[in-house]
Amino acid sequence: MKIFKILAAAGLALATVIGAANAEMKIRIGTEGAYPPFNFKDASGELKGFDVDIAKALCAEMKAECSFVAQDWDGIIPALLAKKYDAIIASMSITEERKKKVDFTEKYYSTPAKFIVDKKGGISDVSADALKGKNIGAQGSTIHANFLEDVYKSSTIKLYKTQDEANADLASGRLDAILADSAVLLEWLKTKDGGCCKFTGPGFNDPKYFGVGAGIAVRKGETDLAASFNKAIKAIRANGVYKKINDKYFPFDVY
Amino acid sequence: MDMELLIKYGPKMFDGLLVTLQLVSVSLLLGGVLSLPIATMRLSSNKFFRGISYAYVYFFRGSPLIAQLFLVYFGAGQLRPFLQDVGLWGFFRDAWYCTIFVFSLNTAAYQAEILRGGIQAIHIGQREAAKSMGLGPFVTFFKVILPQALISSLRPYGNEVILMIKGSAIASVVTIFDLMGATKLAFSRTFDFEIYLIAALIYLVVVEIIRFIWDKMDRRLTRHLRPLSDQ
Amino acid sequence: MGELLGYLSFGPSGWGDELLAGLSITVTLFLSTLPIGLVLGFLIALAKRSPNPTLRIFANAYTTVFRGVPELLTLFIIFYGGQMALQWFVDLFSSGIVVDLNAFFAGMIALSFVFSAYASEVFLSALNAVSVGQAEAARALGLGRFRTMQKVVFPQLLRHALPGLSNLSLILQKETALVSILALDELLRHTQIAVGATKEPIFFFSIACALYVGLAFLSSLLIKQIENWTDRGQVRV
Numbered sequence: 001m002k003i004f005k006i007l008a009a010a011g012l013a014l015a016t017v018i019g020a021a022n023a024e025m026k027i028r029i030g031t032e033g034a035y036p037p038f039n040f041k042d043a044s045g046e047l048k049g050f051d052v053d054i055a056k057a058l059c060a061e062m063k064a065e066c067s068f069v070a071q072d073w074d075g076i077i078p079a080l081l082a083k084k085y086d087a088i089i090a091s092m093s094i095t096e097e098r099k100k101k102v103d104f105t106e107k108y109y110s111t112p113a114k115f116i117v118d119k120k121g122g123i124s125d126v127s128a129d130a131l132k133g134k135n136i137g138a139q140g141s142t143i144h145a146n147f148l149e150d151v152y153k154s155s156t157i158k159l160y161k162t163q164d165e166a167n168a169d170l171a172s173g174r175l176d177a178i179l180a181d182s183a184v185l186l187e188w189l190k191t192k193d194g195g196c197c198k199f200t201g202p203g204f205n206d207p208k209y210f211g212v213g214a215g216i217a218v219r220k221g222e223t224d225l226a227a228s229f230n231k232a233i234k235a236i237r238a239n240g241v242y243k244k245i246n247d248k249y250f251p252f253d254v255y
Numbered sequence: 256m257d258m259e260l261l262i263k264y265g266p267k268m269f270d271g272l273l274v275t276l277q278l279v280s281v282s283l284l285l286g287g288v289l290s291l292p293i294a295t296m297r298l299s300s301n302k303f304f305r306g307i308s309y310a311y312v313y314f315f316r317g318s319p320l321i322a323q324l325f326l327v328y329f330g331a332g333q334l335r336p337f338l339q340d341v342g343l344w345g346f347f348r349d350a351w352y353c354t355i356f357v358f359s360l361n362t363a364a365y366q367a368e369i370l371r372g373g374i375q376a377i378h379i380g381q382r383e384a385a386k387s388m389g390l391g392p393f394v395t396f397f398k399v400i401l402p403q404a405l406i407s408s409l410r411p412y413g414n415e416v417i418l419m420i421k422g423s424a425i426a427s428v429v430t431i432f433d434l435m436g437a438t439k440l441a442f443s444r445t446f447d448f449e450i451y452l453i454a455a456l457i458y459l460v461v462v463e464i465i466r467f468i469w470d471k472m473d474r475r476l477t478r479h480l481r482p483l484s485d486q
Numbered sequence: 487m488g489e490l491l492g493y494l495s496f497g498p499s500g501w502g503d504e505l506l507a508g509l510s511i512t513v514t515l516f517l518s519t520l521p522i523g524l525v526l527g528f529l530i531a532l533a534k535r536s537p538n539p540t541l542r543i544f545a546n547a548y549t550t551v552f553r554g555v556p557e558l559l560t561l562f563i564i565f566y567g568g569q570m571a572l573q574w575f576v577d578l579f580s581s582g583i584v585v586d587l588n589a590f591f592a593g594m595i596a597l598s599f600v601f602s603a604y605a606s607e608v609f610l611s612a613l614n615a616v617s618v619g620q621a622e623a624a625r626a627l628g629l630g631r632f633r634t635m636q637k638v639v640f641p642q643l644l645r646h647a648l649p650g651l652s653n654l655s656l657i658l659q660k661e662t663a664l665v666s667i668l669a670l671d672e673l674l675r676h677t678q679i680a681v682g683a684t685k686e687p688i689f690f691f692s693i694a695c696a697l698y699v700g701l702a703f704l705s706s707l708l709i710k711q712i713e714n715w716t717d718r719g720q721v722r723v
Contacts, residue, residue, distance in 0.1 A: 034682075044498065072669045074439065075566070077446050082569035083584055101446045137430075141443035149440075158350070158430040159440065164682050165329075169430075172332030174348050193685060317656075317702035318695040319663035322674055326695060329687035417553075424556035428667070435558060448570070451563050455555045462554035 527605025
């Protein structure tokens with residue numbers, strides 16, 4: 001009979017209708033939950049990470065009531081546009097391409113992109129010429145994927161649904177290199193599987209592809225929301241809250 | 256329709272369509288070859304062969320294709336040291352071969368069942384007639400039984416082709432740029448919902464073309480089976 | 487091996503409870519899609535036999551579309567497009583209300599559309615198999631339209647349609663795995679999460695496949711029972 005209970009519960013949850021109350025600001029925040037250390041789910045399924053902590057701090061500053069929605073990366077902008085939530089705080093880089101669809105706040109952090117390769121693979125040059133014919137992996141729908149698609153035209157680009165799947169394929173030797181955010185890769189290189197691999201080459205931050213850091217995305221025209229986020233970012237930068245969160249996750253300044 | 260979008264991503268989606276068609280035709284062909292021994296084993300009087308082929312068919316028809324693909328693709332990554340020792344890593348390293356491998360095994364199970372149904376539907380008299388004419392079991396199977404079985408199961412074969420075309424869309428989850436993969440790429444850079452609708456239309460047209468060809472073929476090849484009044 | 491089995495334990499360190507939770511969502515999704523798909527499929531089949539040409543064209547187009555487009559694509563289109571359409575519709579009446587079409591519901595709609603497109607064909611040929619004389623005889627005996635359908639046509643139809651429908655329901659059961667792409671926490675999705683955490687793809691994906699095969703086996707037992715029941719009036723030789 002348990003199945004009927006589940007069925008009934010599912011039925012109730014089918015289409016949740018949420019009335020928007022403007023009296024006290026309620027903000028639904030979308031994040032990926034598969035991008036450690038910025039956002040991830042712990043063993044109990046709770047969202048954690050730098051993005052999540054920053055979001056909570058911003059909400060506290062704005063005196064807003066915030067809830068989180070986990071959303072797969074490839075659907076994170078479509079779901080914002082479809083009003084499944086009101087803002088994306090998920091390490092999303094502010095790029096011209098994305099600005100055509102959404103509005104951004106100022107950046108709240110900025111870390112360069114880097115390549116990682118197999119330690120024994122002998123790749124040290126990561127220029128487009130040197131990686132000709134090699135398999136390069138990245139997470140789909142990211143600035144890294146776009147950069148590879150446009151610049152590394154003579155390499156074979158493999159796109160993955162999550163960063164984790166790309167990492168697994170580098171460890172198994174399917175990929176010769178991965179391009180991703182350096183802070184995210186650093187976290188993985190510290191794990192047992194990540195032992196196979198190392199950073200190589202320079203940090204990439206050409207604003208044309210990599211934007212000007214990670215910002216909070218809101219739907220076009222929601223200028224009030226973006227403005228209050230901006231005010232809150234300034235405030236937590238000034239009052240030390242930002243630094244505390246920064247130091248919890250990184251031994252260096254990510255702003 | 257957005258022309259800029261079409262110019263930029265049209266060629267990519269066309270390439271993706273070719274990849275889809277290639278993936279499907281190679282898998283169907285390999286699966287077709289593989290289905291012969293499986294169907295024969297399913298009809299064998301040997302209990303062991305029957306059991307093995309039954310389990311094979313049950314597994315591949317009972318679990319989702321996407322789960323099978325994950326099992327082989329990510330499982331091969333885990334088994335790399337072993338696969339390297341036996342010299343198979345070069346094959347499984349490639350997402351394309353992994354996908355062909357899984358799709359072929361999967362469609363072989365379905366095709367074996369179609370074939371088995373077709374063979375069983377052939378009247379026992381055909382066999383007896385072949386035998387009385389002095390044909391050996393091998394010639395009887397390939398020259399008498401198999402052609403009739405294939406023709407009478409043309410319709411289910413057509414359905415399997417269409418199911419494979421639709422099912423092949425999941426190849427995109429293991430980094431293959433088939434039509435679905437190209438569509439997802441285009442969507443990720445434009446967030447234009449139209450792309451999905453265009454992709455749906457392309458799949459629809461391909462499927463309808465195949466259905467049309469198959470109908471014509473079916474009518475022509477089975478015309479001797481219809482009552483005279485229908486012709 | 488012991489370590490692997492340990493992964494299946496319940497509680498915070500094991501994945502047994504997560505897999506079971508995923509399995510129950512898979513089953514729930516299947517059980518809630520099936521009746522909708524059956525009813526829709528029957529209605530579409532009736533529409534195909536309707537004297538009204540608009541209805542017939544609609545029903546045929548419906549079947550063509552949902553049998554021709556990959557299920558994965560249908561899921562994406564319903565999930566994102568459905569949300570937008572629903573929101574647009576709600577905004578017509580009052581602004582400020584936010585509607586959320588979740589992955590479960592989107593999956594249910596998409597899969598029941600696909601299922602009903604196939605099921606309508608099965609119903610159609612079953613309807614054709616029940617001879618017109620049966621309905622005519624019932625009418626001649628003074629039974630109304632509804633009664634005729636309920637007492638005479640439908641029970642016979644069921645017997646003709648059952649093999650086709652049971653095949654389709656087994657396909658549906660497997661198609662629920664595709665909804666994992668929309669981040670619904672069903673069996674395959676939970677399996678992927680477990681693989682991400684433990685780096686044991688072979689073990690966990692094998693378990694997932696085995697669970698799906700097990701479900702298929704249970705369903706086929708159930709279908710056999712139903713077949714026996716619908717065949718109870720048949721003379722056995």
